Amino acid sequence: MTRSRMLEGTWYDHPEYYDIAFQAYTQPEADFIEAACRKYCGFRVRRLLEPACGTGRLITALAARGYELSGFDVSQPALRYLRRRLARCRLNAETFEAEMSNFWIGQAADAAYCVVNTFRHLLTEQAAHGHLECVARSLRVGGIYVLGLHLSPLGGDKENSECWTERRCETEVTVSLRLVHTDRRRRIEDVQVCLMARRRSKELRLQDAFQLRTYSQRQFRRLLDSVPSLELCDVYDFRYDIQQPSALNDSAAYTVFVLKRRLPL
Ligand SMILES: C[S@@+](CC[C@H](N)C(=O)[O-])C[C@H]1O[C@@H](n2cnc3c(N)ncnc32)[C@H](O)[C@@H]1O
Known part of the structure; x- marks a missing residue:
């Protein structure tokens, strides 16, 4: 389990x-x-x-x-x-x-x-x-x-999610990054991140959000x-x-x- x-x-x-x-x-x-x-x-x-x-x-x-x-x-x-x-x-x-x-x-x-x-x-x-x-x-x-x-991009059509997995020894880490909102006037992007780490039968999850300047x-x-x-x-x-x-x-x-x-x- x-x-x-x-x-x-x-x-x-x-x-x-x-x-x-x-x-x-x-x-x-x-x-x-x-x-x-x-x-x-x-x-x-x-x-x-x-x-x-x-x-x-x-x-x-x-x-x-x-x-x-x-x-x-x-x-x-x-x-x-x-x-x-x-x-x-x-x-x-x-x-x-x-x-x-x-x-x-x-x-x-x-x-x-x-x-x-x-x-x-x-x-x-x-x-x-x-x-x-x-x-x-x-x-x-x-x-x-x-x-x-x-x-x-000038037009703003940016891919808004990314997901990848990496492994080291017995630990597998999956990250999903999602661009949830862009404030064009302030040049601020809101990004959500979900990280999942698995090792044997243990699974850890983390949800975080941060901002980036465009x-x-x-x-x-x-x-x-x-x-x-x-x-x-x-x-x-x-x-x-x-x-x-x-x-x-x-x-x-x-x-x-x-x-x-x-x-x-
Ligand atoms: C995307 S990570 C990159 C870490 C590393 N440069 C790399 O290439 O793996 C961003 C790093 O920036 C640090 N950071 C964010 N804002 C900062 C600031 N104002 N001054 C110093 N470090 C900052 C975070 O703590 C984090 O470690």
Whole structure:
């Protein structure tokens, strides 16, 4: 007989399941970050920064490839999970609690990255602008920021649900994400998430809801223009093919921006 139980809190309070749900992205993203550093930085990249690093799936993967990593998040459960994992894998990384729109790091990074729509958790233009300014201040001149987010289509015909399953050892995690409402004027999407984790005869369920800021390509461009210390090098799509930059357009698509820290004007 299967025993079912509802989990409390947000899905970021349960990093052990969140981490499984997103594991398939880790290798292609880590490969792309390395390839982008090779292509766009005129120096050997050693120090990497991940704002809102969550469970640190990418921090762990990149630390294992020999980089020096710093990462921060507002979620204490995610940071605890990451620190335990680093200790278990005998890897080092600097981890701390901080807010994405207002942070500071002591030693400049050669490159930074932030993927899977994390940036869209910043719900106002002021917070998004603050984030890009902080990233620019945290990068050495010539360093890059790899930023991945879904852009909204002009017409608004966006697919409104997604469901996938991932497994690790005996645990199977299924996530259903549903876009329930878009407030076009405020540029806010309401998203519902249902996470189900199964292990042997145990089943855990979690329902959560969160908001994301929307961006058309023009809105993202305008935001970027307000941060002169960052310039756009290229954009890529979900295929993460470093040989094939794509063009910015108004279709609903996951877009990976490669931004570069300019010389102070
Ligand atoms: C979609 S998860 C991505 C985690 C990680 N970057 C990854 O790629 O797996 C979003 C993360 O952003 C964090 N977060 C949300 N708002 C934040 C903020 N304002 N400042 C810092 N972290 C934030 C959450 O706690 C969560 O860990």
